[in-house]
Amino acid sequence: MTVNVGWIGLGLIGKPMARRLVQAGYPVTVWNRTPAKAADLIREGARLAATPREAAAPADVLFTCVSDPPAVEAALWGDDGAMAGLRAGSVLVDSSTVAPALARREAAAAAARGVEFLEAPVTGGTWGAEKGELVFLVGGEAATLERVQPLLAHLGKKWFHLGPHGAGQTVKLAMNMLYALEVQGLAEALALVTGSGVPADKLLEVLASSMGRAPVLDIKAPMMTSRNFAPSFPLRLMHKDLGLALELANQLGIPLPATAAARETYSAVKGAAQEDVDYAAVMNFWRRP
C-alpha cells in the first residue's frame, strides 16, 4: 500500500530529510513558509502544498521539522494549520526540537482528532540527514513507532524509544546542553592557549590523543581554527535549545549552573553576530579587537 507523506519545514535539516523520502519513491507533499526553498524538491518529484493544512490532508504520515516552539505552533495551529487537515488514523511525527510540554500538547491535540503522535527530534547533523544516518530520540507509543519505522529507516540509522510523550524532547535537550558545553569548553581552552602565544594546533594535536577528545569537537575544531562558521547547526538554534533546557529545569527545580552560564555566552555571540553562524562561533566570545 502506498504511504502518502506530508512534510512541513525545509530548513537546513528538514530539506535533506524530505529529499530522502522523495528519492525513496514515496509521494511527498511539502509545505514551507518560504515556498521558494521547495523549488528543487518539486523538480525532483515532490508536490507543493499552498498551506500546512493542504500538506496534512492527503498524508498517512505527516512530518514537521521547523525551528522552534512558535514555528511548530504556527504550522500546526496557525491559519490553515496542519492539525485541522490531519485525517483520523494518520500519524503526526514532529522532528523539531521543542519543549517536552509542547510535545505533550501536540499529542493531546492529535489524539482528539484520532491521530497518533510521535515526537522524534534528531541528532546527527545536516551531513547525517543527507546520508540517512540520523539518530531519532522518540517519545510516544511503541506501536506508533513501529508504524513509521519503514520511513525512519530511510532517514536514520538508529531510533531510541525513550518513553512517553516528552521523553524524547527531554533527552534531546540534555544532549544539546552537553554539546554546547563541550564546544564552549574547547573555545575557552583555545582562548587560554592562543592567548598565551601557543598555536591552537598544539592543543588540538594533544586533544586528539587524550581523553578530552569528543566526536563533536572533531567536527567543530576545524571550523574554529579556520574560522569557517557557515551554519550546519546554527548558533541561534543552540541558543534556543539552551533556553528550553533551562525552562524545563526551572519548572522541575533543578539547577543547571554550567548551562545557565553557557547560555549567557551564546546570547552574547548571537547578539553580536551579523549573519547566521554555526554554534562553533561561540569562540567569538573570546575574540580580541
Ligand SMILES: NC(=O)c1ccc[n+]([C@@H]2O[C@H](COP(=O)([O-])OP(=O)(O)OC[C@H]3O[C@@H](n4cnc5c(N)ncnc54)[C@H](OP(=O)(O)O)[C@@H]3O)[C@@H](O)[C@H]2O)c1
Ligand atoms: N541543523 C541541524 O543540524 C539540526 C540538528 C538536530 C536538530 N535540529 C532541529 O531541527 C529543527 C529544524 O532545524 P533546521 O536546521 O532545519 O532549522 P532552519 O534551517 O532554521 O529551518 C527552520 C525551518 O522552520 C521554518 N519556520 C521558522 N519559523 C516558522 C514559522 N513561524 N512558521 C512556519 N515555519 C517556520 C523555516 O521556514 P523558512 O524557510 O520560511 O524560514 C524552515 O523551514 C530545529 O528544531 C532544530 O533545532 C537541527
